[in-house]
Amino acid sequence: MRRKIVAGNWKMNLDFQEAQDLVENIANLCEDKQPDCDIVICPPYLYLEMVTDMADDTQLFYVGAQNVNENESGAFTGEVSAKMLDSLGTNFCIVGHSERRKYFNEDNAVLAAKISKLLQYQIVPIYCVGEVLEEREANTHFDVIKKQVEEGLFHLDVADMENIVIAYEPVWAIGTGKTATPAQAEEVHKFIRTLIAEKYGEDIAAQMRILYGGSCNAKNAADLFAQPDIDGGLIGGASLKAEDFISIAVQASK
Ligand code: PEP
Secondary structure, three states: OOOOEEEEEOOOOOOHHHHHHHHHHHHHHHHHHOOOOEEEEEOOHHHHHHHHHHHHHHOOOEEEEOOOOOOOOOOOOOOOOHHHHHHHOOOEEEEOOHHHHHHOOOOHHHHHHHHHHHHHOOOEEEEEEOOOHHHHHOOOHHHHHHHHHHHHHOOOOHHHHOOOEEEEOOHHHOOOOOOOOHHHHHHHHHHHHHHHHHHHOHHHHHHOEEEEEOOOOOOOHHHHHOOOOOOEEEEOHHHHOHHHHHHHHHHHOO
16 A cells, blocks of 8 residues: 655745745644645755754654755755755655756756665655646657656666655646646556556556646545545645645545
């Protein structure tokens, strides 16, 4: 039985006080509602320490970064390394979010290197894959996702693969209010699990957690999470409201 994950991607939102208020509200609601899933909060880098302190104090959630540099250290002004994240106690890191692919030109090769670097520091990558609208309309989405999975992950050995989380995020559904139907999402999740099984075997595929992301909210989460291959969600907009985020986590607990 795979334990579900609900991960909140705060993106580039909130000032420090707002971030502190949000994480406190999330902790209070967690205590109150006792969701039975892994909760991950992915704030901007600047707030990682504050959120990690809260996670350490309460033991109610995990902490993730939104990005990492693929190099060990050195002259990369403005960048943050896996070693730095590890030194703060960061548990997860989003890799290959569609916004990073689009605005920062991150390709599958650089994402593969980021994933290897995170694994070296025992940080769990949440590797994002997903097609843009034109690709879905042209019915090439399975090819696109296959390429992203193969080029981003298939350099890993079996032991590393056990520590990977995948997020299927159709780009046309991110921040648009347009969600994939549970059937559309399940079809892709099942396809990804089959790809993993063919390369790494049934056991690895069966334990791999594959999250859905793309306008997932308190209203549609239950139907998405009821699908057999959907193991939780990567949540953008709805993770900025404590009530909505924890309501989604409660729905992942059923
Ligand atoms: C995301 O950015 O990963 C995401 C899923 O955003 P939203 O939930 O706002 O669509």
